[in-house]
Amino acid sequence: MDTWLYLRLEAFPALLRGFLVSIQLIVPSAVSGLVIGILVGVLRVYGKSVIKALADSYVVLFRGIPLVIQLFIWYFGLPYFKIYLSPFTASVLGFSLCSGAYHSEYIRGALLSIKRGQTLAAESLGFNTVQMITSVILPQAIRRALPGCGNEIIYLIKYSSLAYMITCIELTGEGKILASLSFRFTEIFLVIGVCYLVMTSLASFILARLEGFLSIPGFEQQRT
């Protein structure tokens, strides 16, 4: 069978299936990672000392240990405590927690970059802490954290391929199975590479547009 025919008849349907699984991995992980990141980032800046220390150690652990090992711990390690996760659940859990740790770094940096005068002004208007955080600080911090967090989401798209290593068959996994059967590794993995390139490029395009859309004249420059 010639390459094109093979790709069209056999590879593409399987790869499409895998692609959809990849999307199902990426989207929830990105969202929950971001939520965790914001929560942890806020706690690391405004939390009480014990909570701060806990949040800090979470970040050190999840940024310092390779993601593959984290995935292995969730999938192969938890049964040690009689907890059994499906490959898909373990992947989403692993991605969210790891990604959240990275997001929190950007959120924390952004929060710390906001000038003291902003909080003083909010306090002087009678805002309570929660109101101040949600309506003054976060809107500014999110804009500053956006480039970093956006990058992290692009990393997540690429790292989603690691789900294959704990037997969650997504795009890379489908490709590996197909290629092992047909020995057309080069063709299959080039196609897969293109798929990822499209995803990452699309994501960076959207993020750049979002950054442009949210930008406030002169705000990004006054970073001190």
Place this chain on the structure above:
Amino acid sequence: MPESLTAIVDALPYLLGGSLVTISVVAAAMGLGFVVGLPLAVGQVYGGVVVRAIVTVYVWFFRGIPLLVFLFLFYFGFCTTLEIDVSPYVVAVVVLGLISSAYQSQIFRGAILSLPEGQLKAARAIGMSDFQAIGSIVVPQALRLAIPGWSNEYSILLKDSAVTYALGVAEIMARAHFVATRTYQHFPLYLSAGAIFLVLTWLGTKALRLLEDRVRIPGYSPHLS
């Protein structure tokens, strides 16, 4: 002694042996990434339209595709098609190095662009060719500024190196998994592997900070001069 602890103690020499493999993979990949990445950065800053376009596409390509896909593509794909007989270790170094070169080029590019324009001008004014000026004025300064970025790249590369387990490179992760499947002590062993990575990250970052202090120019802080 509880079973899990025995398993860790028994496996420790084997795992530490794996860390030597990990370190050598990371060091070689960083070296390759440096050798390729620096010319890319210089090309992207000072090159003509064509060179700049080539570098941009190169960086886009190597940053846009997952490591695992590159490992499979190179090892099972290219090496088989072109009938090159190389070990997974070599493929791991080459792939990690090429990906790193794309990231390192952007670190160096940022560093070069942050230098004051007058440095290059002054070099030209005493009759240096562009090649001399870049080689003896721009690059030595840019490399110093690039060390923090480099330290970050090291910790990413270190963690990514665990993925080369997929090709069977006998690094820390691969060894931990090997022992785990035989002793059924998965959790303790992965945790130990993770701990070794944490220590390696810490050590490497520390070493690079020492290097940064060593090559620091007295009194100099960029953007204030």
Place this chain on the structure above:
Amino acid sequence: MTAPILQIKDITKSYGKKEVLKGVSLDVNRGDLKILIGPSGAGKSTFLQCINFLVRPDKGQIWLNGKEVRCEHRRNLYAYRQKIGMIFQDFNLFDHLTALENVRIGMVKVKGIPKEEAGQRAELELERVGLKDHMHKYPAQLSGGQKQRVSIARALAMDPEVMLLDEPTSALDPELIGEVHAVIRDLGSNGMTMIMATHQIAFASLLASEIVFMEDGKIVETGTPDKIFNDAEHSRTREFCSKITDLYGER
């Protein structure tokens, strides 16, 4: 009369639509100290940088010792630049090198002089500008005045025939201007040919062989200090001179 050492003819330069230099010509004789004055944006700095092709002029010709400079040949360009020393407003010392290394690097890399020999020469040049004691310091450890003197030593080490000085004292605190002026004065009395842009009227009127008033990309008027400052032909020159005297003190 001998032929001019440097002849500059009809230099023009535009950035996009903005014409920065509109045909500037200047003849410089050996030992001259030509001082360029004029409001900021007049094109003085661009003109100086055009002279050694740090900025490529759109049109115009330059002769050094009667020989036209062909900057399209790189080798010629590099050789020519060695003969034209350049002093920048913000010094542009190489930040990663000590004072000595700053002075030495051009001799070693460009002229191919052995390191040892170049080092001795560099020491000599630093001594000449009064900085022998500071030669192992890095730029960030020197004062502005010291930095500028190192940069002069760096240029001198290349044995230039002409020096271009682009507002060498305008980034300096007032109390540091004197030490740099003293070095420039020494250079002048040793017969160095110089073109210098400055706002220091007192210094200019004392030492200039000719004052060149530039405005809006053109040379408006040239003449002796006495003529330009006291008896200028053009009203623009007179206006500028009175303004700058108010700003920078009596002559």
